[in-house]
Amino acid sequence: MSTERRRVRSRSAVAAVALAAALVAVAPGVGLADTAPEETDATERVVAALEESPVLVDPSFAGALPEDLAQEWSDRIEESGVPLRVLAVPLIEGGDWNGDPGVMAAAVHDRIGGEGHYLVLDGGRLSGHDLTAAGGETPGNAFYGAATVSREMDYDAPAADQVERAVEVALSEDPEGIYSAAEDQRERGFFDWYYSLGWGWATLSMLLPWIVAALALGGLGTGVYYWRRPRRVPSLPQHAAFDNADRARRDDLSDRAARELVELGERLSGAVPLAGEDDALGALQEALDAHAAARRIHDALPAEPELVDVAGVLVLLDMAEDHLERATRPAARRRSAPLRSHCYANPLHGTDTKVTRWREFGGSRHVSVPLCGPCARAVRDRRRPMVLSARHDGREVPYFEVPAEESVWAATGFGALRGDLVARVLRGDHAGRER
Numbered sequence: 001m002s003t004e005r006r007r008v009r010s011r012s013a014v015a016a017v018a019l020a021a022a023l024v025a026v027a028p029g030v031g032l033a034d035t036a037p038e039e040t041d042a043t044e045r046v047v048a049a050l051e052e053s054p055v056l057v058d059p060s061f062a063g064a065l066p067e068d069l070a071q072e073w074s075d076r077i078e079e080s081g082v083p084l085r086v087l088a089v090p091l092i093e094g095g096d097w098n099g100d101p102g103v104m105a106a107a108v109h110d111r112i113g114g115e116g117h118y119l120v121l122d123g124g125r126l127s128g129h130d131l132t133a134a135g136g137e138t139p140g141n142a143f144y145g146a147a148t149v150s151r152e153m154d155y156d157a158p159a160a161d162q163v164e165r166a167v168e169v170a171l172s173e174d175p176e177g178i179y180s181a182a183e184d185q186r187e188r189g190f191f192d193w194y195y196s197l198g199w200g201w202a203t204l205s206m207l208l209p210w211i212v213a214a215l216a217l218g219g220l221g222t223g224v225y226y227w228r229r230p231r232r233v234p235s236l237p238q239h240a241a242f243d244n245a246d247r248a249r250r251d252d253l254s255d256r257a258a259r260e261l262v263e264l265g266e267r268l269s270g271a272v273p274l275a276g277e278d279d280a281l282g283a284l285q286e287a288l289d290a291h292a293a294a295r296r297i298h299d300a301l302p303a304e305p306e307l308v309d310v311a312g313v314l315v316l317l318d319m320a321e322d323h324l325e326r327a328t329r330p331a332a333r334r335r336s337a338p339l340r341s342h343c344y345a346n347p348l349h350g351t352d353t354k355v356t357r358w359r360e361f362g363g364s365r366h367v368s369v370p371l372c373g374p375c376a377r378a379v380r381d382r383r384r385p386m387v388l389s390a391r392h393d394g395r396e397v398p399y400f401e402v403p404a405e406e407s408v409w410a411a412t413g414f415g416a417l418r419g420d421l422v423a424r425v426l427r428g429d430h431a432g433r434e435r
């Protein structure tokens, strides 16, 4: 037994090293021929590592997913015979597989073939991808494993607990049944909460004088305080964020923001608006303002910036880029350069978006906002999209749930809700907020 353990352990060490090499360094001359793009290289390395163990934990996840747990999952998967693979990999926007766990799973599966179930844990997200022998994706063990976790666990549940539960469900006899039960449970919990709140408010207003009297007499203040305190909706479908991977991703984006800030600044200072066109002058001024706003946020970033602020810099740079494009295009072609809209749920999802009606969980508020394809699909299926989180009162919450007066991003939805993001930043709304 102990020999067996040691053997498997050294295999995962090899796997971890291979993966680290794939993800951290792309050294010249390592691996494939010159013609192979980096992505192919990274995929090959993950595939090679998977041959050693069905559980891959990138070193940056080592704190969140200890080795003995990874080993236990690996043993369980191998015993079950289910072609389940667990990949804990920090994916980076614009990096390998374009930062998309589905693309990574598909690329890896393409090399392995057969039927395969992939649980992918990247920065803040656990997702499940089930691929058929023909290469198609269909909801199966991994999808229901990850979906069950999103129904059962809180936004900030520890990553190890999430993976543990997802593996358990994925290897069970009836993953879909477990998921359905979790979904029913969540909806029941939500409606219980909702109705108790509605009934409570009506009663409260009717009985207020009596309650005040009772409070004075009975000292029930504490109880009422707890009763009236806004409650958390039970187990909102959300995905954990954990520090290690988030930090890698945030630092990468922060470096990119710094580089692009300088690069765009140079292009702006050399930009010549089309002569004699007021529109072009106005557009250039808007580009300069957006760039100044981006610089203002960037210059105020602390050494350990929040991802939400780094995302803000990148969004403002995109805005500046759009205005610059308009300023330097002939009027006849200007219409074909519309301002891009970022995904409201998470602007890092990009600008390939469609305006979508979204009813927030636990509220009756509808908003019409631009959402990327996956987020729009999530809203349609009444799941919560993968939202960008921010810290508020010591907790990670969706950025738009931070009170608007404390966050210029929440107030404007990164420009998706209101058009005055740049003006707000330039007049110092951001600098003045509580941190």
Ligand SMILES: [Zn+2]
Residues within 6 Å of the ligand: 343, 344, 345, 346, 349, 371, 372, 373, 374, 375, 376, 385
């Ligand atoms: Zn999105």
